[in-house]
Amino acid sequence: MLISSFFPWFVVLASFTVRVIVYGITYTSGIVYVIILKNFQTGKAETSWISSIITTVMFATGPPSGRLVKALGWRAVAVIGGIIAGTGLLLTSLTSNLLFLILSYGFVTGFGCGMAYMVACVAVPAYFRGHRRQKMAVAMASCGSGVGTFIFSPIVQYVYVTYGWQNLFIVLAGVGVQCSSVGLLFRPLSTTSTTDSEKVAEKIANWGFLKNVGFHSSHLGFFLTAFGDSIVYGHLGEYAETLGFTTDKGAYLYSVIGISVMILKLLQGVALDSRGSTVLPIKLAIFFFFLGGVATVILFVSNEYILLLIFATIFGANTAASGGAVVVGILETYYGYEHLELTFGVNLAVIGIGNLLGSPIAGLLFEAYETYTPVLILFCVTK
Template sequence: MEDLYRCICRVGRVKAETTSKEKTVLGIEQDPVDVIPGPPDGGYGWIVVLASFMCNLMVDGISYSFGVCISDLVLYYGESKGTTAWVGSILTGSTMCAGPLASAFANKFGCRTACITGSIIAAVAFAVSVLCPTITTLMIVYGFIGGIGCGMIYLPAVVCVGYYFETKRSLATGICVCGSGFGAFAFPPLATYLINNYGWKGTNLCFAGIILTCAIFGSLMKPLELKPTNVTTTIQKVPSKTALSWKNFSEDPSETETVYNSVLSVDIKNDVIPPLGRKDIFYSGSLTNLKEFQSQGSLNNYRQSVISTSRSKSKQVCLPKSIGDTLSELLDFSLLKNPVFMVQGISSIFCMIAFYIPFVYIIESAKIEGIEASNASSLLSLIGIVNTVGRILFGFIADSPKVDSLLLFNSCISLTAVSTVLIPFCHTYVTYVIVSISFGIGISGFMSLTSVTLVELLGLDKLTNAFGLIILFRGSAALIGSPMGGALYDATQSYRFSFFVAGGLFAVAAAISFATPFFKTKKTVDKDEALMPINA
């Protein structure tokens, strides 16, 4: 009962039904009390996981299959591969850079509305792209506007799953991100078939119809709601001149003036909790693996802090103010002063410059080596399926307390570097299969371990801010990778240098990330230890 009353006093208003003679002056904030159960960790949450899976499948599937279409676009517009590659890079870059804006929109209107809106924007952009007269307009319509729409689908899908799960977070997140791998597996053959039969314009129209179905899956992202709750308990009267605090209540009733019964009325309306009210929303592991939440009491206290924080944000009526609050949380540039974060940020920039070069050019490289078009496009599918399995596997491995997530993360980047450098030495389908498998393993660890590594290095309180800046860094870097690879091909008439440069960038990223522990100063370590719970 003590814990219940302590919790109520912290987040809301005590409304005592007493006689006029027994009324006590309560010196606490006059706000309603919000009481909700913890996330369901199942039930309807699995429907949300399915919806997120399908959204990930379509958004990443379309992005990863751009390499299948690039040759037709080069012929149609008569531009170089370096110039044409900007279309796909702007699409992927805009998808990531739109993350903070999508978060703000979801915080104001909910994940459901954000996802539906994004699907409509992307569908219109893909459909209108067939009318673009120049490659520049295609960059704007298909790349930039389509990327904004995809970003408004992608981020709400990730956020919504994190809001429905705590202890089963790792499994739920692992399933939904598998959509990305399945998209990379299914879409390249589909794009090849559509290109061969309907051309790139017919393919884009089909993609428009496919991405529009995300509106259906977005409608399944039902938000958690606050429910009206009545709590009855017995409290003691305190002198009217004394402000209410827990110390005012004695275990011995004789030490107070009067003891009386009171009904604590939780008088609230159904309300939607803003997603970014949860500081763990981008964390892909289970909360029970974190030291802060290794007891049920800690989880309950955390949920209450979520509600009080969220409710203060939900009172914002003006759209610019609401979006401004979210953007300030995601893009708090004071984190740039943290050397540990900056090392990881710089490492991510190098990674993302190189990331899409294999996706865009491995098919063309295989064709030059005499591999049939169908087999060449299957390499992307192979990367996709390995990426799918790898994300699930690394998610479970990272949940083990004995695993050094940062070391595993860095090892995956190193494997990606080696795989990319070896692509120019492949001359048969079998060798291309081998490097595709190793590349898929590497990128699966790099993507799935990002949030886990950020929490390990910076703590859960910094995750939202760190994640917002990281996706901004990655989105900006992804813009230049594919065009750079295409420009190198235009200059040398060979993809060898494109892959060598990409592999070198991955290697630099791995070396920088391996150096992260050296930047975690003693001051930072002492601060982390001070924040650690006593019973941890």
């Protein structure tokens, strides 16, 4: 579409803010994992489901959220998602039972965050369709994920130490429900009516990408990356403590990851807007996957804090490929803009499955061998 006003940039701001909130809540689950271990006196394997399920549900909500967006519109889905996320976090503050916490924090909060996140991901490409700065706009909005991880990590740690774990979830509930307020900015675009035959053709074409071998092979890479990401986000803080570092230093590593994600997502937008090659998005994805391999080597030999900081920086650069301009560029280039809600939704679901498996399996390995060495080996294999 042609940008005739400044309003689309408010949509970028709204998308950025939603991502800050969503990632701030879901990607500090590794810190929450340590908090629950200390307060609930539970095992590492069973507690690992907390950090795994919330990110899994957030991403797996992609396909149904994509259908809801088509039925209800961006604004309604974002508002409902914010309310659900806030409700889940408020319920979490009321329990001392691990199973109920997994349901309220993992499933309810994750589902609400996923609805709001889906809208934040697809609204910006739609508002900037055909605009020369589309990829930059997408990159600016996606930086919210890095900012959320960066600023929420020390905040979550501070609120917990100062006010306790129950008040922490109450504060997060108040923040989460703000997705509803911000979601009001997702004003729907005007659409043209289509004939019944066009709608049927669109429906058939929408799911045609599932028959594409290239779609499955590329998403195998996204699955493995998400599997490794789940291990890091779920266990990095605890791993740092086993090396003798403080809880605060472990939490700071998540902030470093967030900064790296933010910077690399911006650079994605610059690279994709400065060149017109349709091959570039997939080349960038391969480069980011390569960075994941470099990160594994560094983590495996990390026994000093400076090496953990270097790992967090490179790992954040690798993670930046998820949900940013690179993914949108690949899906638009090879499968069409008109199918973005569905292709992006499936992309999120694949990432969600990877997130579901990584952290709990890592927890089981640690409990079986009482060392993080097999966990590090698993991380190396998947990245």
